[in-house]
Amino acid sequence: MITAGVSGDCAARAARCSGGAGWSGGSDWPDWPDWPDWPDWPGGGVTAASPRRRKVGVHEALVLDHHGVILACRGGGTLDRPVRFPPDDDPGVVHHAPMDEATAFLATLDATAPGRPTACAGWTTHDLVAHLAAGAAEMADLTESVLEGRPPRPTAGFAEREAPFVAMDDTALRARLVTEALRLDAAVGALGTSGGTVAFSARVLTAAQLTLHGRSEAALHRWDLAGDDETSDEILARPELTAHAVDTLNAMLAGAGEDVTVRTRAAGITHGRIAFAAPGQPDVVLVVEGAGTRLELGDPSPRPAARAEASTRLLALWGRRSPGRTIAWDSDHPDAGRLRDFLWAPSAIATATPAASSIAVATGVTAAAR
Numbered sequence: 406m407i408t409a410g411v412s413g414d415c416a417a418r419a420a421r422c423s424g425g426a427g428w429s430g431g432s433d434w435p436d437w438p439d440w441p442d443w444p445d446w447p448g449g450g451v452t453a454a455s456p457r458r459r460k461v462g463v464h465e466a467l468v469l470d471h472h473g474v475i476l477a478c479r480g481g482g483t484l485d486r487p488v489r490f491p492p493d494d495d496p497g498v499v500h501h502a503p504m505d506e507a508t509a510f511l512a513t514l515d516a517t518a519p520g521r522p523t524a525c526a527g528w529t530t531h532d533l534v535a536h537l538a539a540g541a542a543e544m545a546d547l548t549e550s551v552l553e554g555r556p557p558r559p560t561a562g563f564a565e566r567e568a569p570f571v572a573m574d575d576t577a578l579r580a581r582l583v584t585e586a587l588r589l590d591a592a593v594g595a596l597g598t599s600g601g602t603v604a605f606s607a608r609v610l611t612a613a614q615l616t617l618h619g620r621s622e623a624a625l626h627r628w629d630l631a632g633d634d635e636t637s638d639e640i641l642a643r644p645e646l647t648a649h650a651v652d653t654l655n656a657m658l659a660g661a662g663e664d665v666t667v668r669t670r671a672a673g674i675t676h677g678r679i680a681f682a683a684p685g686q687p688d689v690v691l692v693v694e695g696a697g698t699r700l701e702l703g704d705p706s707p708r709p710a711a712r713a714e715a716s717t718r719l720l721a722l723w724g725r726r727s728p729g730r731t732i733a734w735d736s737d738h739p740d741a742g743r744l745r746d747f748l749w750a751p752s753a754i755a756t757a758t759p760a761a762s763s764i765a766v767a768t769g770v771t772a773a774a775r
Contacts, residue, residue: 506623506640507586513631519575524629524725533626534578535570540622541585542566544605544615548592551603560606589619608656617649625723633729641716644686650722651689651700663724665691666698672746679740679747680706683715689722691747710734710741721748 519531528536543566550557570578596603597612604610610618624640631637640646657664669691680688680703687702688709700722713721717730726749734741 506620506627509636509640510623510627510630511583513627514579517630524632530630531575531578532571533629534575534582535567535573536563537622537626538578538582538585539567539570541582541589544603545585545589545592547605548589548596548603548615551601552592552595552599557604560604607658617645618653621646621649621653625720625725628720628725633727638714638716641719642714644715647686647689647715647719647722648702650719651702654722655699665700668747668750669693669698671750672743674743674747677740679744680709681718681721681744682706682709682712683718686715689718691744708735708738710738710744724748
């Protein structure tokens with residue numbers, strides 16, 4: 406699932422960008438037109454050298470000669486530095502604008518061919534987009550049903566809801582992803598106003614939880630496309646995404662490959678508290694005791710079993726790893742090996758029982774597909 410944006414003081418930032426105070430490039434930019442009707446987007450009949458508008462995540466961008474300069478936006482979290490979105494590679498074009506997970510994902514997707522393999526084994530970029538578009542459509546349908554007072558229904562399974570999207574032409578699929586994300590964004594906004602909740606995959610979620618889940622999906626699946634880069638380091642290190650991972654992994658359906666209890670058993674862990682540290686953030690602690698198995702956030706341990714950058718730790722919690730990322734294992738810690746087995750357990754689970762697990766394993770990368 407991917408949503409179109411997160412809450413923020415967009416109006417002030419849009420005024421700053423469109424007024425020219427937040428960017429520089431030495432060009433005379435045309436006046437910014439009125440907002441178009443969402444989710445429709447003008448298109449066609451535009452040459453590469455003429456100014457045109459396009460969607461980049463939650464932003465509206467003015468594109469000239471392949472340079473995406475953000476002039477206005479709706480929603481979005483912020484960075485405290487100038488950012489450049491691919492394929493804007495001209496050092497003379499710099500702009501200050503929000504960077505949110507949806508923007509980062511869609512900008513990366515824009516530069517990625519549909520047939521290119523991803524970190525999710527067996528999935529091309531087209532397959533990953535189908536997964537996200539189908540998830541957004543399903544969540545929008547369920548949320549709209551709640552808002553309209555219709556009887557609840559079970560969440561459709563992955564295969565059922567994704568098959569029609571996989572079959573779509575890739576250009577149409579990418580447009581549909583944006584449309585469904587915008588529809589979901591509107592539905593979640595209305596849900597937040599009403600104070601309601603929606604049931605999704607055996608969980609009951611608030612609007613804030615849905616928004617955070619969408620941010621997490623966009624951040625993780627962007628990494629599945631782009632791998633390790635500065636943007637991944639930036640967005641995957643956000644502490645709220647780690648907190649979301651802890652909550653979500655604890656609530657996974659029993660028997661799923663990501664389920665904490667399944668991973669603990671696969672790693673042969675029967676008891677204990679094992680801390681995984683990241684600089685400047687709470688430890689993630691694997692707790693195995695009589696009351697059950699869970700992940701929790703805790704105060705920094707004087708001797709964690711492992712340390713890593715926050716972005717690397719988040720990927721590891723979701724079963725993803727990269728040879729370019731380092732986890733510092735305490736070789737003398739009695740639980741270091743058990744924590745390692747817990748993190749990479751989804752690889753063995755997926756290989757042994759692919760039909761029962763939603764984890765996909767890529768060459769050199771263990772990636773949670775959902």
